[in-house]
Amino acid sequence: MPDPKSSSLSSGEAAYAGLVDALRSGDFSPGDRLREEDVAKRLNLSRTPVREALRRLELAGIVEHRPRIGAVIRKLSQTEIVELYEMRIVLERTAARMAAQHGADAEFDALDAMNQRIAAAQDTPTLGAAINQDFHETLYLAARNRFLVASAEAINNALILLGPTTYLDPDRIRIVTEQHEALIAALRARDGDAAAKAAETHLQTSLRYRLSGGPA
Incomplete structure (x- = not known):
C-alpha cells in the first residue's frame, strides 16, 4: 500500500483514505476488529489520525464501537x-x-x-x-x-x-x-x-x- 504520508492529504484524511482503500481491497472484512495500534502501523501513521478516521467511519455507519472490544467493521443483515x-x-x-x-x-x-x-x-x-x-x-x-x-x-x-x-x-x-x-x-x-x-x-x-x- 502506498505510504499515506506521501500524499498532500492531512494525516486524518490520509488515514481515512488508507482505511477505505484497505476495506475496498478486502484487506479488512466485515466483522474484523480495527485496533488503532495495528491500523496505525499498517498505514505508517500515528494513532491520533487513525482514531479520527475510525470516528468518521463510525459516523458513516461502516464501523461500530463495541464495549470491551473497540472498533469493528459492521456486518449487514x-x-x-x-x-x-x-x-x-x-x-x-x-x-x-x-x-x-x-x-x-x-x-x-x-x-x-x-x-x-x-x-x-x-x-x-x-x-x-x-x-x-x-x-x-x-x-x-x-x-x-x-x-x-x-x-x-x-x-x-x-x-x-x-x-x-x-x-x-x-x-x-x-x-x-x-x-x-x-x-x-x-x-x-x-x-x-x-x-x-x-x-x-x-x-x-x-x-x-x-x-x-x-x-x-
Whole structure:
C-alpha cells in the first residue's frame, strides 16, 4: 500500500483514505476488529489520525464501537443488503437515464474500455472489482449532476460492508460484462429508457447473486 504520508492529504484524511482503500481491497472484512495500534502501523501513521478516521467511519455507519472490544467493521443483515440495493437501483437508473442524455461519447468509450479490462481480469478478481467501481463512478459522472454523484458516494461507502468481491467466479464476470455491454449500447444509442432498464437489470442480478450466497 502506498505510504499515506506521501500524499498532500492531512494525516486524518490520509488515514481515512488508507482505511477505505484497505476495506475496498478486502484487506479488512466485515466483522474484523480495527485496533488503532495495528491500523496505525499498517498505514505508517500515528494513532491520533487513525482514531479520527475510525470516528468518521463510525459516523458513516461502516464501523461500530463495541464495549470491551473497540472498533469493528459492521456486518449487514440480509434486510440491509436488500435496502442498500434498492437505493442503488433508484440512483443508478437515474444516472443511466441522465448519462444517455448528457454523457460524452468519449465517456462511453471509457466505459467500454473498462469493461474489457474487467473481462481480462479473471485471474485477478480484486482488480476486476476495483475496475468495476471505476466503471460505475464514470457512469455517475456522465450524468452531469453533482447532487446525484454526492448521493452515490454515500451509497458506495456502504458497499464496503458487502464483504469480499464476488468476482472469484468466472461466470459472474461474464454476466457482469455482458450486462455492462447492454448498458453501454443503450447509452451510445441515447436511449434513456433502455439505459435505465439495463442498469436496473444489472443490479437486480447482483442482488440475487449476493442473496444466493454466491462465491465471495
